[in-house]
Amino acid sequence: MPEGAGSGSRGAWFPSWFWPSFAAPATIWLLLLFVLPFFVILAIAFGRVDPIFLTPSPVYNPLRWDFGPFRDVLSQIFAGGSIYQSAFLHTLTFVLAATALCLVIGYPIAYFIARHAGRLRTLFLVAFIAPFWISYMMRMLAWINLLQPNGYVNRILGGLGLANADAPIQWLNGKPLTVILGLAYGYVPFMILPLFGVLDRIPSSTLEAARDLGAGQVTTFLRVTLPLSRQGILAGIIIVSLPMFGDYFTQTLLAGTRNTAMIGNLIVSSIQSSLVQTGASLVLILLVLLILPMLYYLRATAKATELVAR
C-alpha cells in the first residue's frame, strides 16, 4: 500500500476530491431533508396567509419576510396564563421528569447487564429491548387498556389495598403523571443502550485498582464508575429528551386534555387547522430552545475527548 493511502494524505494515488466525496451523500441528505425543509418552515413562519383559504403562502425572499406573526407568538409565550406558555411549561416539566425516570430505571438495568449478567448479557439485553420492537402506537394503546378504570393497573392496586374498587383511579382523564409514565416507558430503551455501551467499556482493571486502593463498593461506584459513565448519561439524556420535546402522541392518547397539552400538541393542532403560520413559529422557537442542550452536549463531549487524548 502506498504511504498515506489509508489516511488520504498527500502522495496517495487518490485524486484530492476522493475522500471528501464520501461526505456527498450525507451533505445531499442534509441539504434536501434538513436545510431545504427548514427554509420552507422559515418561509411559512415569516410569510403570508391566503386571505380566503387561510392556508400559508410561503415567502421565499428573506427581504420580504414579515416577522409580525412570529413576534406575536413569541410574546404570548411570555404572557402569563397563555396556552403557549402553559404548553411550554408542561413540556419542560414532563420531559425533565420523564428523562429523570428513564435515567433512574435505565442506569441500574444497564449496569446490571454490563457488569453482572455474565454470559447471559446478550439475552438480558434482547429481553429488555424486545418489547420495544413493537410500534410505539401499539404500546401506548396497550397502556390505555391497562390504565382504564377497570384495567389491570387498578385491579392490582385494588388487590394491594392501594385503590378503592368503587372509585377507581382515573389514570386516563388528563393526569400529568400518566403522561410522564407514558413518555418514560416509550423512551427508556434509548437511555439503556448508550449507558450499556459506556459501562461495558469501563475496564475491570480500573475498578479493581480502585478496590486495591481501599475504595469500597459505593466509593468505587461514586468515584470511578459514575464519572466514567458521564458521557453515556449525557448521551442518553440527549437521545431521550430531544424526541420527547416534540412528542405529542403520548399526551393525545393517554390524556388529551388542555391541562396536559404539550408544545407538540400545539404544533400539530396548528398545522391541522388554519394556524399553520403559528405552528411554523412554534417549531422555530422549540428548535432554538433545543439547540442549547445540544450545544452543551457537544461541548462536554469535546472536553471529554480532549481529556482522553492527553
Next chain:
Amino acid sequence: MAGIATPSLAAILAACAGKTSTQAGSPTPALPLARPDNPISLPIQDNPAIADGLQPEAGPLKILGYNDYIRKFILNKFSDQFSTSVDWTIFDTPEQMVQMMQSSGSNWDLIVSVTLENVGKLGFGHLIQPLNKSYLPNFANVWKVFQSPFYDVGAQFTAPYTVYSTGIGWRNDRVSEDIPAMDNPYDILWDPKYTGQVHLLNGSRDTLAAALLRMGADVNTSDPAVLDQAKQMLLDGVAAMNWKFDHTDYSELGTFDVHQTWSGQVSYYQYYLPKGLPITAFSYVWPPKAAGKKPGIITNDVFAIPKGAKSPVLAHKMIDHVLDPSNAAVNYAYEGFQPPITSITPESILADELVPKNLSNILITEEDFPLGVQELELAPAVNQLYQQIYQEVTGGA
C-alpha cells in the same frame, strides 16, 4: 403551490359586491356566505362539467377522505364492477382537506367528504368541478332538501353523503340526571359532578358550538363579544371539568360518562361498550327534541369532485354507487352515519336492527332539518378567530 389559486379566487370574488379589509389595509374580496335565507349558486366559469356518455377511466380512483368513511366492502364491489382500484388518501380535519385541495387538488378524483362550512371556498375557489347528473341516476334517491340545497343551489357541485345530528350521549348507569328533561341539556357538560368524566368533540366548530348552543347563540356568529363569552365559558369549563377532547370517543365509553357526540357514531357504540354492558346503558338526546327545545346541530357531509381530476367519470360512478339504495344500506350498517336516501327510513333501519331501539332518536328524517342549525361557512377572519379560540381552549390536546 399555495399562492396559485388565490389570484383567481380573488378575481372571482372581486366581482362580488362585498369587500372586507385586511390588516394591511388592502381590500380583500369577501367570500359569499351561504345561509338558508341566502342561498348561493356556486360559479361555473372555466370548469365545466364533463361531457355526457364518456366511458369510465382505467383508474385508479383516487379518493381524498376521512379515514374509513366508506365501507371496504363497498369499495371492493366498486373495484370489481369497474375493473379498477381505489387509492385512499386520509385527511384528519376539514382545514387539512382545504390545504391539500389548494396545494394539489387535481391529484384526487373524489373528496369524501366536504363539510358544509367548506363548500363555498372550494366552489368559489374553482377547486371543484360541477357534477354531470347524467352519470348519477341514483341522485334521484336523495332527500328533496338536498336536490337543491341552499349552500349549492341546484346541487351543481355536490351530492349529499351522510346526515347526522350533534347531541349529548351518556352512560345512564352512571349518570343519574334525566338529561332530556333538563331545561338546558348542555348544562350537563359543565356539571362539576362529572369532572373528569366529560368528553367534547375536537374541532373548532363543534367545540365552540357546545358553548354557543348552551348560551342559545348562533353557532355561526361573528360577534366578537359573543365569541369572547363563549371562550370564557369554555375556559371555565376546561379548568373545572378537565374535559377530554377527541372525535373517537367510542373507544372511551368505559372511561367517560358524558359525551358531546355525533349521532353517526352512537350507532356503533354498541360494539365498544365495556364487556358485559348492554347498549341499553347508553342514551342520546338531540336538544331540539328534548323538553327545553334548545337549539342543536343537524347537518350533512357532501361528495365533491376536484377540478382537474384524472378520473372524473369513475368519480361520478363512485358517487352513484354509494347513493344506490342497496349499497347505501350496506354501507350504513358499518359506517353508522345515515345516508339521506328516501327508501332508508328510521322504520326500515330499526326493522333491520341496524340501530338499537333505545337509540332510535339518533335517526334523522328530512323533517328534522328545520328544527336544527348547521355550522356554515364563516368569513375568513372570523374563521381564524374560531380556530384561535379553539386552540386556546384545548391547547391542541
